[in-house]
Amino acid sequence: MIYLDHNATTPPLPEVIEAVTDCLRDGWGNPSSKHGFGQRAKSALAAARAEVAALAGAQPAEVVFTSGATEANNQVLAGALSRPGVPPRVLLSAVEHAGFLKAAQRMRDFGVEVELLPVDGRGVLRLDALRAALERPAALLSVMAANNETGVLQPVVEVAAAARAAGVPLHVDATQQAGRLPLDFAGWGVDLMSMSAHKFGGPKGCGALVARKGLSWPALLPGQQERGRRGGTENMPGIAGFAVAARHARAAMQAEALRQGALRDALEDALRETLTGLTVFGEGAPRLPNTLFIAIAGQSADRLLGRLERERILAASGAACSSGGSEPSHVLAAMGVPPALAREAIRLSLGRDTDGEHLARVVHVLRSLQSETAVAAA
Ligand SMILES: Cc1ncc(COP(=O)(O)O)c(C=O)c1O
Incomplete structure (x- = not known):
């Protein structure tokens, strides 16, 4: 998992x-x-x-x-x-x-x-x-x-x-x-x-x-x-x-912040390169090193999360308390994100056990899902 x-x-x-x-x-x-x-x-x-x-x-x-x-x-x-x-x-x-x-x-x-x-x-x-x-x-x-x-x-x-x-x-x-x-x-x-x-x-x-x-x-x-x-x-x-x-946490913080930040940045870069229609929420602002909140145009969060879970990858659609509900995130609403785009938002949050292989797997699954959608639409 x-x-x-x-x-x-x-x-x-x-x-x-x-x-x-x-x-x-x-x-x-x-x-x-x-x-x-x-x-x-x-x-x-x-x-x-x-x-x-x-x-x-x-x-x-x-x-x-x-x-x-x-x-x-x-x-x-x-x-x-x-x-x-x-x-x-x-x-x-x-x-x-x-x-x-x-x-x-x-x-x-x-x-x-x-x-x-x-x-x-x-x-x-x-x-x-x-x-x-x-x-x-x-x-x-x-x-x-x-x-x-x-x-x-x-x-x-x-x-x-x-x-x-x-x-x-x-x-x-x-x-x-x-x-x-x-x-x-x-x-x-x-x-x-x-x-x-x-x-x-x-x-x-x-x-x-x-x-x-x-x-x-x-x-x-x-x-x-x-x-x-x-x-x-x-x-x-x-x-x-x-x-x-x-x-x-205090002992590991500096090294983990650098390690997770580098992994998160690499994941973000890889997704930008491989996917079309990627939105990164909070882009350009200072962010926690472990968090990536994204949307892929035309893919609902429910669909993405369902597919990821079938591939044994667990992520979230924003706040834990609002996942599962259909209400778009109040955070994205406050940022001026339209409800339709907010419903596509998924959050990937890394931790101590996360490594590069895990993230390569995420990129692979999301890329496959996007290509399948493109084929189905053709
Ligand atoms: C920013 C923030 N505040 C408060 C809470 C609630 O914390 P707790 O689970 O300890 O009640 C959370 C947990 O999701 C949180 O992310």
């Missing part, structure tokens, strides 16, 4: 499986317990927090473990609006993760003004529109680091400068960038950041909200754990796996 859907999820690293299993078997103490067994879990929790902080470019005390990026994003949103005296207005880029946009849009039912900030044709946030939107007070600005569909990177440093100048708290959803390209929470000067372990070899159901030291942000799940910032007994097996994945 050739797995090219790493933006949906990644296979857990063997070391992660081992850490999760060890924790379940031998380290199942509750970090809040005062006895030795609990204290051992507490030490493991502190060590894991330091690993995740190192990946985030943050301090350990700034890391709050959550059940994943969805929860972290919801904590950001709910917290923003429950801070005293804030204006009921939030700003999000129009290409945020679908689940996050849904959560924000629900706020409209409670009288919150939710403004979606436009992107250009490449999928990059329009800084002129951002600056105009920041002229009015807002409770929150949220802009993702890297898009899950296109892989397009947003200008986080410029966004942070604009947010700071306007005095609006900035949240960055770094779920797709974490483990693939460096994160610099402190250097970027953002207030809040979301991450998820399963996007870089860790277990599902475990993530983090990174919250700037000194920032008071109400908990979504009140309780005593995580210094009052997230209640509920900590998911220690998940956290142990998250930490190991973070350590491995």
Whole structure:
């Protein structure tokens, strides 16, 4: 099987499986317990927090473990609006993760003004529109680091400068960038950041909200754990796996980013040479090194994905949550891509196990499919 859907999820690293299993078997103490067994879990929790902080470019005390990026994003949103005296207005880029946009849009039912900030044709946030939107007070600005569909990177440093100048708290959803390209929470000067372990070899159901030291942000799940910032007994097996994945991601990141970037570029070049009517979404913008989001004129995504899967190649039609549905991607719509072309979009996202042979196979299958279509039409 050739797995090219790493933006949906990644296979857990063997070391992660081992850490999760060890924790379940031998380290199942509750970090809040005062006895030795609990204290051992507490030490493991502190060590894991330091690993995740190192990946985030943050301090350990700034890391709050959550059940994943969805929860972290919801904590950001709910917290923003429950801070005293804030204006009921939030700003999000129009290409945020679908689940996050849904959560924000629900706020409209409670009288919150939710403004979606436009992107250009490449999928990059329009800084002129951002600056105009920041002229009015807002409770929150949220802009993702890297898009899950296109892989397009947003200008986080410029966004942070604009947010700071306007005095609006900035949240960055770094779920797709974490483990693939460096994160610099402190250097970027953002207030809040979301991450998820399963996007870089860790277990599902475990993530983090990174919250700037000194920032008071109400908990979504009140309780005593995580210094009052997230209640509920900590998911220690998940956290142990998250930490190991973070350590491995940091060690391998530079080499993997170069390797996967070269493979992705070679794949893109090969597809351009062999196929007619190829569109590369996000072309010309800085992108994650592992992501290629394309369309082949006249080939629906469903047809392409079906054929690829019959050839034992797994890919996606954009966001995992919208695959299978016939709604065209909101990311492509925001980029001004017509719905008919958006329905042809497929995402190939590479990972550590991807090699040149896998991609040669993809080129071969897509080329064969296009020639068969041409013959059938003749
Ligand atoms: C950009 C982005 N944000 C949030 C999420 C949700 O993450 P989780 O699966 O940890 O809830 C995803 C996962 O698809 C994502 O790609």
